[in-house]
Amino acid sequence: MNVVRDWVPPLFLVALFLAAWQVAASTGFLAETLGLDPLLVPSPSEVAAVLWEDRQILAENALVTLIEVVAGFALALVVGVAAAVGFHLFEPLRRAAYPLAVASQTIPVIVIAPILVVWFGYGIGPKLAIIALICFFPIAVNTLDGLRSVDRDLIGMMRSLDANRRRILTSVELPSALPNLFSGAKIAVAVAVIGAVFGEWVGASEGLGYLILQDNAQLLTDRLFAAVFLLSVMAMLLFGAISLIERFTIRWR
Amino acid sequence: MGDGIEAEGITRSRGGLAVLDSISFSLAAGSLTAVVGPSGCGKSTLLEIIAGLGEQDEGTVSVGSSDGAGERLERCAWMPQRDCLLPWMSALDNACLPLVNRGMGRSRAREAATDTFVRVGLEGFESYLPGRLSGGMRQRVAFARTLLSGKGVMLLDEPFASLDGITRAELQEWIGPLLAEEGRTTILVTHDLDEAIYLCGRVIVLSPRPARVVAVVDAPDTEGVERLEAIASPEFIEAHREVAGHLRAGAGS
Known part of the structure; x- marks a missing residue:
């Protein structure tokens, strides 16, 4: 039901x-x-037809974008969680670096993207950097909020039962922060796809973002819609995958 | 046998508000003492200071021969008002926390905790997550966890406050013999006068905030006596009257 x-x-x-x-x-x-x-205004049936006819080119480019998204997201996950733990454990670090992390989000990615291409070339590097930059913030901020909002009685109880700082972090604070981490990860993975498209727009020879640019120039509107549809499906599937992992990880909820 | 506790002139303020006002008492090793007082009078703050989880502004507290907060923390096990079970760990793993915190392997800790787990009446519930246990069972796990700390002083902060009257009465009857058997120095903070008099040999009565010691009342010996029978005895009623009278006088002063 x-x-x-x-x-x-x-x-x-x-x-x-x-x-x-x-x-x-x-x-x-x-x-x-x-x-x-x-x-210029294709119908859904025309988009569906091109999805089938051009399935090979769409699939090849979708795979490139998917690899970029997953790798960029994974990078942001590692760096974001490490930054959140660092900010949580070292108050002076949080005071010093947190405003900078916030400031990094005020610069539009579309502005940074060309600079990253100049610095890192046309390979996967700038795409990963752009995706990681977009994903870092929601992951780090949500995880930090989770770490900082752990019940003080839990910490006191653990201290009273001889737990050291590391043990409190690993057995109480990190598990308690998992729901927040997953919330951040779900926001991040949805916007990661947007980051990949930006990255491909400013310098790429493959990927769905690149294909959208090509189709736009050649007025292949039906395939352009098909590529956008695939990007949307990709974001939803990744969101679903994170939700599934969350469900299996946070079994106590 | 536990450690004796000496408190001399403990004073504490929070945010400019006086919470504790020159609290002094002396508790013999192995004694059972209740602390009662109006809600918000500072009972929990007092317990946290004794536990080494907080610092007094003035005065001294010593547990055994230790008077520093860090040393007190090593000698006292604090059981907070809520059970503070970790929801992602099984009931037995929660009880094992003090053993694992001290570096014992998980399987050895589970083995070592089994007897205590059976003693608190939780045999068969080892693998249950806290979310599947009733309020009373959760408090039993929390108490097993406190016992397994092996510390000479147990500080119980309103352990049954969140339970319904019937379960609370059941647990009072259950915990009485256990506390007597253990022979550890125990302070029980409660606002239930029957609980205080039934479980403890002495009752320290505090005034409203800032808390002062209004009186120390000796409770009748209830060891081995059923709760209903005990609270109906003339000595018990007299002690109840005396404690209630001191509470009223403290509130009026």
Whole structure:
């Protein structure tokens, strides 16, 4: 019953949206209303057709983007959790570096991306750096919040039972912070895909972001939509994977 | 046998507000003492100072021959008001915490804790996560954890406050013989006068904040006597009246 309750409403909404789009696009209503050539306004069925016809090129580019996203996210996870633990354990470090971490989020990634390409070239390096930069903040901030909000009585109880600082961190604070860490990771993994597209836009020869640029220049609007659809599916699947790992990791909730 | 506790002129303020006002008492090694007082009078603060988890502004506290907070921490096991069980660990692993904290391997600790676990009536619930245990069972695990610390002084901060009346009465009856058997110096903070008089040989009555010692009342010997029978005895009723009278007088002063 839960499956029906959880999935039927969103699926119904998506089906309704696709049906309306299909009718509006195939009758020429959408193109006419927007004042565009019908070629630029593909219907869902045309996008589906190109998804199948160009499956190889789409899959190859999607794989490149997926590798970038997973690697960039993993880098951000390691650095973000390490930074949160460092900020938590060393108050002077938190005071000194936390404002800088906040400041790093105020600079638009689209501005930093070309600089990173100049520094690191056209390989995977700048893409990883951009994705990690975007993902770092939600992971680090949420994890730090989790570490700092651990019940003081738990810490007192552990101190009274002879736990040293390391033991309190590993057996109480980090497990307590896991729900926050996962919240940050879920936000991060969704925006990681955006980071990968930015990275590919400023300097790449493969990936879905690169393909979108090419399709845009060649007016291959149906494949452009197909690439955007794949990016969206990728973000949702990664979000689902993190949620699944969360469910198995935090079994006590 | 536990350590004796000497408190001399303990004074403590928090945020400019006086919490404890020159508290003095002397507790013999192995004695059972209750501390009662109005809500918010500073009972828990007093217990935390004795436990070495907090510092007094003025006065001295010594546990055995130790008067530094760090040394007191080594000699006292503090059981906070809430059970503070780690929700991701099984009941037995929670009870084993003090052993593992001191460097014992998990399987050896589980083996060493089994007898105590059986003694507190939790046989068969070893692998249960705390979320699956009732409030009373959770308090039993927390008490087993305190016992397994092996420390000579146990500081119990309203351990049954969050339980319903029936479970509280059951646990009072259950814990009485255990405390007597252990022979450790125990301070029980409570606002339940029956609990204080039934379980402890002496009751220290505190005034409203800033807490002062209003009176020290000797309780009748209830060892081996059923709770209902004990609280109906004339000596018990008289002690109850005396403690209640001191509480009222303290509130009026």
